[in-house]
Amino acid sequence: MTDRKISLEELSQHQEAEDAWMAINSVVWNVTGFAGIHPGGPDIILEYIGRDGSDQYNSVHSSGLAARNFETSQRIGVLDAPTKSNTDADRDNRNPKLDRELPGLDEIINLHDLEDAAEKSLNERSWAYLSGATDGSITKNRNCSIFEEVYLRPRVARPVGSADTRVKILGDEYDVPIFNAPASLMMLAHPDAEIALAKGLAASGSTIVIPTLASYSTDEIVEALPKGHPFFFQLYTSPDKSVLDKIIDTVVRLQPRAIFVTVDLPDFGKREANERYERKVAKQKKDSSKTKQKSNQARSAGVAIDSDLSWSKIQWLRERTNLPIFVKGIQCAEDALQAWKIGCQGIYISNHGGRAADTAQPTLLTLAEIRLRYPELLEQMDVFIDGGVRRGTDVLKAICLGAKGVCLGRPFFYALMYGQDGVQYAMQILKDELVTAMKLCGVARLSEAHPGLLNTRALLNQVDYGTEFRSKL
Incomplete structure (x- = not known):
């Protein structure tokens, strides 16, 4: 069947919320009602209805995402006018997100160098999104600085001719305990976005946590992984049940090792x-x-995220998917305990990189709080943590306190400026630093890491034991 040709004039006649068309890469779609469920919020949809939104769309989405997410019945026709598209064939070798040329990877010594390169090279829009946090960025900054307050207590005269960084999670073995913190709009760093991230992490012996709000479809990202390679999926629960069911059906079909249900963002800060x-x-x-x-x-x-998410809804997700559920966004020991009580197989300690409630306690402090108040939880559940990890010593400290996996958000955005090569380079930096830290602390394998290798006085002085102002939960 031949597509009907739509002129710009006809397109412009459909710019009301109840009668909305939009052109994306030459295809005209009926987007009536989509503004209310758009994961990026309604404003950007309302701004471009009745118009060609290709440039804006292509800045954060892959060219094929619309066709994978809209129904065939929503396709009106093709635009009878010149239009721009962001297909692979149209790209040149230059990263369009950069205002200045990047330094060579051989000039990058640590992850801080990657951040410096990003600040100097990314365009203003990308840098504002990637570097920012909620309100005064207090939690974002404390996530990082608290690692500096926890000192190592190295043991000596231990055989450490080699250091084994492997970790087993849900039956799968990974070469390193380092993963990505799932984040949206990764195309703001590089056109290949999650495709490059998935390939780089898999090649480094790790895997990707696929975000709900990815620039590429979940199918495309999974296809970029080696066949049968394990992966995780991060889920934002939509308030629209039909949208949530569609996401769940796709995810269940692809069989991730676990679903990380995000709970720390009922509203956008x-x-x-x-x-x-x-x-x-x-x-x-x-x-x-x-x-x-x-x-x-x-x-x-925030309108696309369910602000009424409850523990009973998380239990429903366990039954609906029949997959291991991790609660992502744990910020206190009481909620870690609750996740265990409802049968979750793991928790993910996070404050959204300081993008949730500002002045929330840093994640390493939350991990210490759980270890002090409910240490048995760390034996019965797998624990992930993100927030402020920038060094191999940070990774080791988190593992010593009971984490199984450590996730990084912004550093992988910055690494993505270089595409897949940048992701692998950042992973190699972290792995090298982790191996060095292990050897210098007398640790031959990660299973030997324990709290006794740390001076945690700075954490102990800040942990809420729940005795003076006791929680009601």
């Missing part, structure tokens, strides 16, 4: 760096009618 950038863009357009709309775009994505 005030992302000040994003809002400053959006207001600047609106002012440059000199369009006061859009200034208010654009200034809130950083938070508008």
